Amino acid sequence: KQEVTQIPAALSVPEGENLVLNCSFTDSAIYNLQWFRQDPGKGLTSLLLIQSSQREQTSGRLNASLDKSSGRSTLYIAASQPGDSATYLCAVIPTQGGSEKLVFGKGMKLTVNP
Amino acid sequence: GAVVSQHPSRVICKSGTSVKIECRSLDFQATTMFWYRQFPKKSLMLMATSNEGSKATYEQGVEKDKFLINHASLTLSTLTVTSAHPEDSSFYICSARARRTSGSEQYFGPGTRLTVT
Numbered sequence: 001k002q003e004v005t006q007i008p009a010a011l012s013v014p015e016g017e018n019l020v021l022n023c024s025f026t027d028s029a030i031y032n033l034q035w036f037r038q039d040p041g042k043g044l045t046s047l048l049l050i051q052s053s054q055r056e057q058t059s060g061r062l063n064a065s066l067d068k069s070s071g072r073s074t075l076y077i078a079a080s081q082p083g084d085s086a087t088y089l090c091a092v093i094p095t096q097g098g099s100e101k102l103v104f105g106k107g108m109k110l111t112v113n114p
Numbered sequence: 115g116a117v118v119s120q121h122p123s124r125v126i127c128k129s130g131t132s133v134k135i136e137c138r139s140l141d142f143q144a145t146t147m148f149w150y151r152q153f154p155k156k157s158l159m160l161m162a163t164s165n166e167g168s169k170a171t172y173e174q175g176v177e178k179d180k181f182l183i184n185h186a187s188l189t190l191s192t193l194t195v196t197s198a199h200p201e202d203s204s205f206y207i208c209s210a211r212a213r214r215t216s217g218s219e220q221y222f223g224p225g226t227r228l229t230v231t
Binding site: 032034036041043044045046049080089095100101102105106108 | 156207
């Protein structure tokens with residue numbers, strides 16, 4: 001059974017720091033991996049999607065990498081800002097099972113202090 | 115593009131009543147929609163997978179008679195919480211997968227906060 005882990009559960013940093021958020025998954029057989037952002041009381045915003053054949057994706061100050069063989073992904077946030085404060089969720093779609101159900105980690109709550 | 119809406123955003127209902135939540139893909143056709151439930155400070159729990167024109171597939175432990183799902187068109191899925199109880203109070207989020215090849219991105223709605231009194 002696929003399990004996704006995000007450690008730490010929470011992180012508080014001063015503004016301007018470059019951040020690395022970690023995500024690990026137990027089974028390397030995945031279709032893709034997706035990073036989301038969730039603001040309090042809101043839905044999920046997709047940040048980056050990495051297909052299983054890709055190594056990384058970039059969008060603005062965000063860069064996500066994928067190492068399928070080791071079951072790891074990292075989300076890199078450059079020059080963090082208070083507006084980046086949110087919960088960040090990592091999710092994978094396993095290739096087994098025939099459906100396209102996302103398996104989520106528990107998320108990491110990020111606080112960027114001005 | 116790829117916007118998913120949910121209605122209502124918040125609903126308060128009395129115990130024993132039924133509540134319907136709508137999930138719409140606004141600018142794409144969604145062959146598959148997913149319904150999630152999220153408890154405070156917890157991750158999302160998948161409740162069911164909804165395919166257009168067919169019965170929903172429920173996850174283990176989710177009562178299909180309590181959480182009725184209808185996916186009548188390629189842009190609309192509804193979740194009806196029947197005979198709601200206070201323990202059904204939660205944040206319900208839907209997502210939609212565009213009509214593309216496997217492994218495509220899922221787009222999430224803004225969520226619906228249900229409070230049962």
